[in-house]
Amino acid sequence: MQILSGYLNTTIHLACELLRKGEIVAFPTETVYGLGADALNGYAVAKVFEIKKRPRFDPIIVHVSDMEWVKKIVKEVPFEAKRIMEKFWPGPLTIVLEKNEKIPDIVTAGLKTVAIRMPSHPVAKNLISSFGRPIAAPSANPFGYISPTKASHVAKILKDKVPLIIDGGDSFFGLESTVISVNGDKILIYRFGAVTAEELSQFGEIVPVFDKMRRPLSPGQLPYHYAPHKPLKIIESPEEIENPSSSFLAFTEPRHPVNAKYVLVLTKSGDLREAASNFFSHLIELDREDVDIIYAQKVPEVGLGRAIMERLRKAEKKWG
């Protein structure tokens, strides 16, 4: 692991090379440091979850350096959202919009929406525009820790987990971005952050998204968080399939013919990263009108396998 100054061209060059290879790079933003991966490479994004040791998949923010990329990854940019972007971007505001197929499903944890932010930190801006593609990045802390605001924080907590930490000095805000979505003249706030509700209120009616306990909702709890429409059953092996009018989500290639209409394999080689990067898109594809049930094969509960199993159990429980 190396820590290099983000104000050197050689550092940005190296970072882009690593990102292109699907590696993870920690980089500074004006809010907190982020753990960046090529947002269009699902396998690279799976690594981010692995490094963060998240017990589940949470949707990740996609960082862009210009509006052109926003247009390339969403269905549309509503007029009201555009006004807010013009006012607060680049800066610590994240806007949730309907995504298109360019964004891998693992980035959004199966949601149809993607959270987008255009950071103002000069190093982040330079990194994203030099890379030439959007960068998906959660805060660079392991799950449950506070977010890092200095390169040295990242170095301490992530040690040898990333090949490069780009040092861009202390994060100016030291607090994560505000996450919103815009619905006509309403602004839904999913996470309060560096842009205040007061500042946003000139652009619409503020609607904080709370659950019944008056706690802010985490995405795992959001009502629209992805769960399949068809019932899901977790099984050990394809021999347990009882209903042939079904789909089967296999962990690795089944050894015998499978008694299901549709079969998709998460990973040929048993690689959990590959499995994670295919998980949401395969599940969405298997959730079809013409099946009664989705059978999902257990995956080993280590590393990313735990996050996959957590999602599967949730989906199974919905129907159990």
Ligand code: TXA
């Ligand atoms: O300031 C920040 O936002 C930092 C820097 C690195 O940009 N990033 C950050 O990422 O805090 P993370 O992963 O720690 O938090 C992302 C937040 C989570 O609260 C997540 O629920 C929300 O964004 N989020 C992401 N995608 C979403 C979506 N499609 N709908 C609703 N909320 C979403």
Ligand code: MG
């Ligand atoms: Mg975070």
